Amino acid sequence: MNNEIFLKNLFQAYYQESNKDIPSVSMLDRREFGFLLWDNQFMQRHLGFAQLDDLRQFLIKKSPKHAYSSGSLYSRPDDNDMENKGYQGCDFVIDIDVDHFYTECKNDHDLWYCKECGTNGKGIIEKCPKCEKLKITRIAWICDKCLDIAKKEIIKLIDNFLIPDFALNVEQMNIAFSGHRGYHLKIVDPRIRTLTSDQRREIVDYLTGHNISFEILGLHEKTSIFGLLKDNKGWSNKIMAKLEEILRMDPLEIEHFLRDPHWGNLTALRVNSLLNYREDFLEIINGKKRSIWSIEGFGLPTWKKLLKAVVKKVGAEIDEPVSIDIHRLIRYPGTLHGKTGFKVQELEYNQLDEFNPLDESNELIDPIVFKSKKQITQKLEITDVKVPATKIKGITYGEYDCGEIIEVPHHVAVFLLCKGVAKIV
Amino acid sequence: MSISYELVKHYPWLPSKKIHYSGIASKDPVDFIKEKIAEYPDGELVDRIFNIFKTAFENIEEIKTYKADELNVYLYTILKILLYINNSIPIANRVANLYSKHTYNKLIREDNDFNLYSICKDLELEIEYHDKAVPFGLIVEKDRRQVLQTRFSIHYIDYLRLASNLRDDYRKLVHNALIKGFVLIEKKDLTRLLQEVVRKKLIIEQTKDLSSLDDFKNKILEIKEMRELNERILGEWELKKEEFEYSFEIKYKKGEKVEESFPPCVEDILMKVDEGQNITHIERLFLVFFLHSLEIPIDEIVNLFAKLPDFDRKKTEYQVEFAKKKGYSPHSCSTLKSYSLCMAMKYKDKLCLEGYHSKKLDSQRKIQHPLFYVQFKQYRKHKPKEEVKTKTKNE
Numbered sequence A: 001m002n003n004e005i006f007l008k009n010l011f012q013a014y015y016q017e018s019n020k021d022i023p024s025v026s027m028l029d030r031r032e033f034g035f036l037l038w039d040n041q042f043m044q045r046h047l048g049f050a051q052l053d054d055l056r057q058f059l060i061k062k063s064p065k066h067a068y069s070s071g072s073l074y075s076r077p078d079d080n081d082m083e084n085k086g087y088q089g090c091d092f093v094i095d096i097d098v099d100h101f102y103t104e105c106k107n108d109h110d111l112w113y114c115k116e117c118g119t120n121g122k123g124i125i126e127k128c129p130k131c132e133k134l135k136i137t138r139i140a141w142i143c144d145k146c147l148d149i150a151k152k153e154i155i156k157l158i159d160n161f162l163i164p165d166f167a168l169n170v171e172q173m174n175i176a177f178s179g180h181r182g183y184h185l186k187i188v189d190p191r192i193r194t195l196t197s198d199q200r201r202e203i204v205d206y207l208t209g210h211n212i213s214f215e216i217l218g219l220h221e222k223t224s225i226f227g228l229l230k231d232n233k234g235w236s237n238k239i240m241a242k243l244e245e246i247l248r249m250d251p252l253e254i255e256h257f258l259r260d261p262h263w264g265n266l267t268a269l270r271v272n273s274l275l276n277y278r279e280d281f282l283e284i285i286n287g288k289k290r291s292i293w294s295i296e297g298f299g300l301p302t303w304k305k306l307l308k309a310v311v312k313k314v315g316a317e318i319d320e321p322v323s324i325d326i327h328r329l330i331r332y333p334g335t336l337h338g339k340t341g342f343k344v345q346e347l348e349y350n351q352l353d354e355f356n357p358l359d360e361s362n363e364l365i366d367p368i369v370f371k372s373k374k375q376i377t378q379k380l381e382i383t384d385v386k387v388p389a390t391k392i393k394g395i396t397y398g399e400y401d402c403g404e405i406i407e408v409p410h411h412v413a414v415f416l417l418c419k420g421v422a423k424i425v
Numbered sequence B: 001m002s003i004s005y006e007l008v009k010h011y012p013w014l015p016s017k018k019i020h021y022s023g024i025a026s027k028d029p030v031d032f033i034k035e036k037i038a039e040y041p042d043g044e045l046v047d048r049i050f051n052i053f054k055t056a057f058e059n060i061e062e063i064k065t066y067k068a069d070e071l072n073v074y075l076y077t078i079l080k081i082l083l084y085i086n087n088s089i090p091i092a093n094r095v096a097n098l099y100s101k102h103t104y105n106k107l108i109r110e111d112n113d114f115n116l117y118s119i120c121k122d123l124e125l126e127i128e129y130h131d132k133a134v135p136f137g138l139i140v141e142k143d144r145r146q147v148l149q150t151r152f153s154i155h156y157i158d159y160l161r162l163a164s165n166l167r168d169d170y171r172k173l174v175h176n177a178l179i180k181g182f183v184l185i186e187k188k189d190l191t192r193l194l195q196e197v198v199r200k201k202l203i204i205e206q207t208k209d210l211s212s213l214d215d216f217k218n219k220i221l222e223i224k225e226m227r228e229l230n231e232r233i234l235g236e237w238e239l240k241k242e243e244f245e246y247s248f249e250i251k252y253k254k255g256e257k258v259e260e261s262f263p264p265c266v267e268d269i270l271m272k273v274d275e276g277q278n279i280t281h282i283e284r285l286f287l288v289f290f291l292h293s294l295e296i297p298i299d300e301i302v303n304l305f306a307k308l309p310d311f312d313r314k315k316t317e318y319q320v321e322f323a324k325k326k327g328y329s330p331h332s333c334s335t336l337k338s339y340s341l342c343m344a345m346k347y348k349d350k351l352c353l354e355g356y357h358s359k360k361l362d363s364q365r366k367i368q369h370p371l372f373y374v375q376f377k378q379y380r381k382h383k384p385k386e387e388v389k390t391k392t393k394n395e
Ligand code: SF4
Pocket: B263, B264, B265, B266, B332, B333, B334, B336, B337, B341, B342, B343, B344, B352, B353, B367, B368, B369, B370, B373
């Protein structure tokens, strides 16, 4: 059978069975909806639903591959012309997706292959090491490690920024597992809805620490280097508190952080000077000594490099354009993600900590909806060059090579089919 | 909460005006103006309005005739009507800049915290006043140590609404102390935000519905005094406008007019400056470095900036002189491109987009630096004559 028809039928069965569980979103009738259907590459946008039931019926009827709704509110959400839609404001949407930032585990499970010469390997590369061509296809995968990192980012965002700095409460946050590589958070607050894209960018900079100027925070050189102060409220405090935390780690860990090209990227020599100076520096941070930063080999540029790495630790890795653009569509909660077959799962703040998308024990919030009690299996043939190993529900499947015939449980089969790396035999 | 009658006379843009002067809004504008003109037969009303325009056109930062009296309230309303009917963005910007700057200077002298607080409340800004000053930072420099503290904080939504327009880096949210939804803000910075509120109240958007605007305009200008006043204003504007077209004479090397040879990236910033729009720090620096390179006198550069909403003469003088001393050269095209300041596409500038043909290298070359653009244009100005000569020779 054709993969797409097979999947569409499954999606349809899900939407029939779980129809009453598809949740509503606030002011549903003023949201624009968009869908990608199985037999059409183009997104069907500019749809509107007067009530939740209409949406539910649509989902049963069309059983789309992907389903989205707008963060924005419109008086005429189904008008094709943006000008005539009657924009009324937009929720603040945050997307955290491991696709957009570095995680160490990607070196283990992300694959690439060269379309020119067929060479393949693990990790992330720019050009083929053999033929030097840039025709690289990436197979980005997921694992519990990177999903856990994404989860920690969203918790950090809530605990370190949204609650203490923006005084938002968890009832105003709609949190969801995206069904693939990350989490969404929608802030529902009538006042935030009024912000322009420029103003949203300011919030984004605040959440990420991007475009921060250390000079404005006080870093300057006047015969000696004067550093940032922990006593200064705002980002100075965040940076210095984090730096202190880092300096109190095990020296080996400190070194790892400072040397890693994705973080400090400092030379061994400089790392050494910093380690030697550690105790003094901790005293400075805590105001016991004047804030003159003098470490051998550390000029302003080196300090900035170090501070930048700290900023990256403090800030949340959010996908900026999603929060800035006011006409974006985001995945609708309760619907299925066509690239995994997982459900976009709404979560309470207090469920986040324990939540484990690939092996969730609480049935009510388990995004893996196609697991069967009767242990049905499915035969597949691998169609992609290589398929990384995947651990789902505690069992590891793969790696697989092209042409391999495998028999896997139903929910794993759905995942591999959705990923587009296998076909039904 | 309504604000005192007295305060409205000082700051006639306050929303509470509606309560104390409920008559203004309910009356037909024509009747209202006629009534007020009759009330002040000595021409004070008209003179004071004219003076605001004149001052604005002359780029002076203070309205000498400003008085916190009842007339001030009526005058403000009529001023707004005039800005509306003339439907000219540059005029409105200029008046908005002057009026808001004047307000800033007035507010900054306001040593009564309660007044400032009431004004914010009246504007429906979500503001907190702390009984005890809250310390939020420390400035430590070589021989200076200063504690930063304030009694005011403002909700971040209101803060963003007003500050994001100002574009100063230090006002960015990420550089400020945001605690429990409120940004701790020093009085002078809060006042600067109020200046922005006032500016926004006066600027206009070009009206698209010209026919109803014309109807209204004709009605207003049927009043003899208003017609005369408006003619005086527009006359003054015509007079000054020519000076504004880059109100400085640029001389480059042998007394040549160089501004005709400016590249689009510079033109664009000058246009914004000329319209009194806010410009970013980078834009400002670039412009200063660029003008320095052409040896434009310092006071001409400073005067140029006088049109900006946040102009501070002393500060600007210092910055411009400092830049001169340091002798920085202006940014290159590639740097400008990375800041999205290259305007080659926007202005479809042929020289920028296509480059020029270099005889020496016998190849097409790209413009790499705005200063080279000027040089090239200057050079080209003389070239046609030579070319004509060569042609005749060949024939
Ligand atoms: S190409 Fe260079 S000179 Fe021309 S507009 Fe761009 S930055 Fe300015």
